[in-house]
Amino acid sequence: MKGIYRGVVIVTFTAVIFLTGCGKKEEAPPPAPPEVLVMPAAEADVPVFTDAIATLDGSTNTQIHAQVSGYLIKQAYQDGSVVKAGDLLFEIDPKPFQADLDKAQADLTNKQAQLLRTKQDLERYASLVKSGAVSQQEYQNEVQTNLSAQANVDAAQASVTTAKINLGYAKIASPIEGVAGRAIPGVGDLLSPSVTLTTVSTVDPIQAEFTVPEQFYLDNADRIAKVSAVPMQDRPESIELVLADGTPYPKKGKFYYVNRQIQTATGAITAYALFPNPDRILRPGQYAKVRGITQQINNAVLIPQRCVTQLQGMNQVMVVKPDNTVEVRNVTTGDLAGSFWIITSGLKPGERVVVEGIQKCQEGMLVTPQPYVMPMNEQLPPTNLPAASAPSTNAPAAPSNP
Secondary structure: OHHHHHHHHHHHHHHHHHHHHOOOOOOOOOOOOOEEEEEEOEEEEEEEEEEEEEEEEEEEEEEEEOOOOEEEEEEOOOOOOEEOOOOEEEEEOOHHHHHHHHHHHHHHHHHHHHHHHHHHHHHHHHHHHHHOOOOHHHHHHHHHHHHHHHHHHHHHHHHHHHHHHHHHHOEEEOOOOEEEOOOOOOOOOEEOOOOEEEEEEEEEEEEEEEEEEHHHHHHOHHHHHHHHOOOHHHOOOOEEEEEOOOOEOOOOEEEEEEEEEEEOOOOEEEEEEEEOOOOOOOOOOOEEEEEEEEEEEEEEEEEEHHHOEEEOOEEEEEEEOOOOEEEEEEEEEEEEEOOEEEEEEOOOOOOEEEEEOHHHOOOOOEOEEEEOOOOHHHOOOOEOOOOOOOOOOOOOOOOOOO
16 A cells, blocks of 8 residues: 555656646746937028138239349349338349440430530521521421431430330339249349249238039029129128138138139139138148038928938938837938038928937837937037937836846
8 A cells, every 4th residue: 555655646746747847937028128319300590501622822923024134133032931012022134224224315415415406507597597598498407407306306215214114124023912932043044024033922812712513603693693793892701711631711701703604624613712811821722622601591400410321222210209119211311511411301390310229220119219419519500499308208118127
């Protein structure tokens, strides 16, 4: 009996173990929705800027030439220095021109003496013709001789004037105020009017030359005409300049003018702007970028550039709905406003978009939204909505991490 009892106990214990092992396992808690950083699509009145690559040049560039031929004996300025109008730049050997002036003055003195003699003869013949001592023909000959002598004096006087001018040309002065470039010839070189001696450029203000597409010109032709009708001194300083190293130039410039024709090879037109340059930091030949406001968009919808992704040519954003689920939304982007896209369709102001954590999102996924705090270099213009928003109070609470 004891053996039978033991067998029953063992079988019962085994059955209990078997039945216990076949029981249903406890399910693990679901993972928490991924955390993403969101911000509401902002609404603001934003200016739209247009950028263009520009080349700087002097507002006036004057090539200096000799007006007479001769040997250069002096350079009176330092290369690259600032000169004023009338400052001496070069001097040509004046001795040949002084000799020409002395000769012209001597010839003038001779012609004046001849004129004096013919005047005296004419006065004498005038009295003789009245008394009949000389004929009328002889008197008329003296009149012609006197007139010829007067003409000779006038010609000699002109030669003196020309010689003085040529002597003055031996000193070559700057016609404008500006920066004088490197002197091309050296002392002792033979100069002629065809030789460029140097160039003087007015760099305050300095001119920025840039091109814009023909379509841009047509779209803004009315505004360009209105600005062009305003006197230069009254035009607004609204054009910004960014130097080649990315540094913004501290002074804004004015629109100057557009060229007379479209470049047929490129379909662009050249425009010009003037920038104050009192410290002469800007120099001709520098490359820079000009930036100007071309239009104002009111109530524009703005989101950071990083919110927009592309898939098969479509621009998409991840929108977090009030129930904290994700909707993949196609949007249309317009111009850039700083580091923000202007959204022209597909998104309303205040709708929350994912800024960071886009790679975690899928259509219909539940997420845990947290407000995105923009860095200082990514600030919005003044808006009608807050820059960031906490999760919606109407959305279901996300489960906590196990």
